[in-house]
């Protein structure tokens with residue numbers, strides 16, 4: 001069984017991730033107790049957050065904060081506001097954060113938060129109430145040396161600013177390093193907003209070399225047109241790629257001759273939605289199997305499954321989103337010769353620059369954008385090469401290789417601490 005994954009196609013992102021972690025740990029010859037420790041977060045807090053709504057009613061929202069493992073250092077990861085948030089999803093996202101931080105060698109374990117809500121139907125005042133209420137509810141378990149939140153789906157620098165302000169009031173402590181992804185005037189880092197997309201672009205540039213392709217002239221489909229997908233479309237368009245398809249929560253647009261990315265960016269709303277403004281909309285499902293060279297999921301989980309993997313046309317799959325591809329789909333695509341740059345590597349740019357933000361806050365001295373982007377490129381280029389080599393040397397796919405690389409520091413830290 002060593003090194004072999006139980007080939008279960010599961011829509012449950014947590015069990016799918018646990019299977020992969022078990023396979024990686026077995027391949028690393030780690031004892032069974034290591035899997036028992038790492039298969040779940042050390043702690044997950046469920047909170048109920050009452051918010052006074054604009055119509056005078058009180059709505060109670062459910063949220064979570066999961067802290068996977070703090071053997072390496074404080075836990076770190078974003079907070080998602082989305083109607084489909086579940087406890088299992090937040091736990092899986094925290095596991096992925098641990099592996100992501102390990103791949104880029106940050107002194108963090110993984111954390112993640114989520115609130116079941118739909119910010120698209122809430123006023124700014126209601127959103128502020130929810131952001132502040134959520135921080136009050138988790139304030140005992142987070143902090144600059146404990147667990148450091150950041151943005152994720154449907155949260156942004158404004159939400160981070162409200163959360164920072166609330167935390168400063170509760171804890172009578174005004175260190176901005178409690179949270180990252182803040183506005184620059186509140187101690188945010190230059191380059192954090194575009195860092196996830198820049199990171200994807202950096203690893204994509206490495207991957208196309210391995211695949212014997214070029215960015216210029218490649219036909220690209222991007223699912224998701226928010227922070228990650230929007231900046232990515234711009235960066236790849238600027239690099240000469242032809243963006244033939246984009247998608248958001250309301251649908252997708254496809255044009256084999258290329259879309260007008262600048263117009264789409266100009267007309268999208270603050271939730272990354274634009275497809276409904278144009279005729280000829282298709283569904284997200286339809287878009288993923290359209291003709292292209294490079295496919296970039298940059299929205300939500302479980303988009304590429306056993307069902308549609310045989311029909312994917314791309315030669316290169318670069319995962320900006322967390323968890324967009326199931327393991328069964330990974331195996332199908334790998335057999336078909338598709339090179340996959342997995343989420344835990346491809347989407348690490350955001351947390352790397354969040355780490356830079358935290359370091360800058362702690363030292364009180366701030367770097368230039370050039371310094372930040374150079375440091376980011378150095379880290380991600382090296383991480384890509386490490387994972388690619390591990391995959392080739394061991395004869396395994398990039399996802400399993402990424403897990404093995406990503407778990408190394410954490411397993412060593414656990415053993416040094418004498419936990420196992």
Ligand SMILES: NC(=O)C1=CN([C@@H]2O[C@H](COP(=O)(O)OP(=O)(O)OC[C@H]3O[C@@H](n4cnc5c(N)ncnc54)[C@H](O)[C@@H]3O)[C@@H](O)[C@H]2O)C=CC1
Pocket residue numbers: 151152153154155196223224225226227228229247248249250271272273284298299300301320321322347348350351
């Ligand atoms: N923001 C960050 O720093 C990082 C984000 N990520 C991941 O990137 C992905 C996108 O995150 P962001 O761009 O930050 O979020 P965002 O909120 O800025 O944009 C989300 C995009 O996904 C679309 N979307 C939402 N639900 C959808 C659905 N059911 N079907 C299709 N599209 C849908 C939205 O319309 C929007 O275009 C997520 O998986 C997130 O975890 C990963 C690393 C860092």
Ligand SMILES: O=C(O)CCC(=O)C(=O)O
Pocket residue numbers: 076077078079100148149150151152180181322347348350351352354355
């Ligand atoms: O910037 C961070 O700390 C975390 C970003 C994040 O949530 C992710 O990489 O999925």
